[in-house]
Amino acid sequence: MVRILFFILLVLALALGFAWLADRPGELSLIWQGQLIEMSLMRAATILISLFAAILIVAWLIRTLWLSPHTVTRYFRARKRDRGYQALSTGLIAAGAGDAALARKMAGRTRGLISADQEPLIHLLEAQTALIEGKYDDARKKFELMADDPETRELGLRGLYLEAKRLGANEAARQYAERAAEKAPHLSWATLATLDQRSQAGQWDEAIRLLDQSRTANVLDKKEANRKKAVLLTARATGKLEADPKAARDDALAALKLDDRLVPAALTAAKALFREDNLRKGASVLEKVWKQDPHPELARLYVRARGGDSAVDRLKRAKRLETLRGNNAVSLATVAEAALEARELALARSKAEAAARLAPSESIFLLIADIEEADTGDEGRIRHWMAQALRSPRDPAWTADGVTSPTWLPVSPVSGRLDAFEWKEPPSPLAGTTEEGRVSVDEAIRSLPPVAPEHPVAVREAPATPKAEENGPVLEAERPIPTPTAITVPERKETAAPPSKSEGTAAEDEEAAPFFGRPPDDPGVRDGAVEDGNKASFRLF
Structure with a gap:
């Protein structure tokens, strides 16, 4: 595009120059070796420009002839390289499709057309081909070569990590993931793998630090990062609940700020507050989460928040949960359990049957x-x-x-x-169970x-x-059905179905x-x- 624009500008400049000379005619006289040469100014300019163009054309022809061997060599080299890249592309597609024979054939052809030093993807094709053929040792060697090369370090480390996970070598997989996360913090797989491994080991502080670094590098989106950090804070709070309730409370409340629907965080925060005799704040934490997502464990902790409460007091607290989230099966079941403990059987039966109708x-x-x-x-x-x-x-x-x-x-x-x-x-646990x-x-x-x-x-x-x-x-079973002739049933004081309702015809x-x-x-x-x-x-x- 730039060359075309330059050519247009050059032609325009020449046209303007000739137009300017045409408006201002003149004569040019030249004495050379005793001879007088006269011509118009326009003719002289035309001869000068033509001579300059001829010189450029001759110079281009000489340069083309001089560089023709190199041009021919470069043409064949480019053609060979294009064939090699075509074979490499076909081999990678075959490896992805699981065609080991074609992938191996294309890998050999690519080796003959392209140097492995020029194109590192040849190592990837050979490694993938070895994996398809079941030659895992050869594939691991290829991945190690790629891990030593700065251009393919991350690709080699990922291959080694996957192979270690396949073999069950969790320690080796952890080391490969940590190396990749250290060299390239922007790799999500390395960050998540290292995060999971540190979480398995219970290294909550290091896992939270790594998660903060990944958030800075924009590896995870904000919502996912907040969820994972809330889970890590909850895990750390659960571990501190027995020894340090105050620290557990702070971590659990911080987790609820990141994810206000995380039930384990609410449970841990409430337990820590109850141990500090802060019953009101602990109950408010449970109520806040209960309004969004009624959970049986929330109800159980809320109803039994105070150890000295009677069954009637627990029933009142259960009714409080029902008012916060009515027409809910968990709320109704909570009231039914508390009513059963308080021996209010009519209320317990009605709430339980209503909960069974809902869920x-x-x-x-x-x-x-x-x-x-x-x-x-x-x-x-x-x-x-x-x-x-x-x-x-x-x-x-x-x-x-x-x-x-x-x-x-x-x-x-x-x-x-x-x-x-x-x-x-x-x-x-039973296969093939249905709702019939x-x-x-x-x-x-x-x-x-x-x-x-x-x-x-x-x-x-x-x-x-x-x-x-x-x-x-x-x-x-063979005896004839007795015929009752006299039945005497005392009157019952409790609420029950009268016997006359169950005594009818066949x-x-x-x-x-x-x-x-x-x-x-x-x-x-x-x-x-x-x-x-x-x-x-x-x-x-």
Whole structure:
């Protein structure tokens, strides 16, 4: 572009010069060797410029002829180099696609066309080809050569790091990552690998320092860096909680400033504040996080923040959490547990059933079973809810890489990855489990077996048939269904379903089908349901 512009300007200057001479005519006289030479000024200028152009053309021809051998050599060299780069490109594509034969062929062709000193990518192609062919020792040697070369140092260190991780040599991998992070702090893989390894070793101070350096170098974005630093501060605070509650409190509060939804940081900060007898501030920390993300561990710590509280006081604190985040399954379950401890069974049952309607889970049905045991004590109804718990989704837990932990951990014990644990439903231990057979809570409540009477019931059975008496005692499954003629049930003071609702015709019993599609396997033991004189004898053999 610059040359074209220069040429246009030159032509314009010549045109302007000739136009200026044409407007100012003149004669040029020259005496040379006794001869007088006269011509116009325009003709003289034209001859001078033509002579100058001829000299330039002759000089260009002489230079071209003089440099022609070098030009021809350079042409063939460039052609050879282009063929080599074409082979190198084809080889790298083949190596990426997993074609070991073509990659090896292109690597040999590239070696013959391009010198490895001129193009370091040849080492990469050979290393990748060796990895595809399973020649890991050759690949490691190539990576070591690249690590010694300043141009390919980072590439070689990454290859050595990946090979060390593949072999399980964590110490060697740590050294390679640290070397790469020291030479090139802008490499995200080196920074993250070093950060994970220092976190695995519990070197929280060094990990935080390295993370700050990576934030300065813009290796991580602000949100990710803040999250990781909050996790590191929480881990350090958890380690200091027993020995130095004040330092643990400062670290945990600093972590909450970086990530206000980090539940472990809120738990650690609240525990440290409770140990300093600062109950109000600790409760405010838990309430702030609870409003954003209700968590069972937050509720458990909040309700039992003060050791000397009675069950009624704990129920009041649970109701306080429900007012902060209403219509939530965790809030309702928290109130139900506290109400069960305070023996307010009606409130506990209503809250537990409401929580089960919002988010059915294993723990909520077990809680309803506990409420049933405390309220009615009916074994059939208790087993009904326990069976429903077996069919319900598992409760969320701290899960990372398919492993669950009873408490939050900053690093995964499987992969060593920082901030790997999440509060979610763990994987099912039974392969192929589905949601078939699960019913709604309302249907489960409708299919409950009737409440067993707490007092003895007098039942008079019809006499056995002669055929049954001739064959001797029979199993109870073969015995005819007794026909009750007189039933006397004392009045119950507690709130329960009246016996008349459960005593109907066979058609009414079929309409209220249990949640399994049939009556429970074991409806429970009914005390005194049969008189002593009418007890059935069993023939086992």
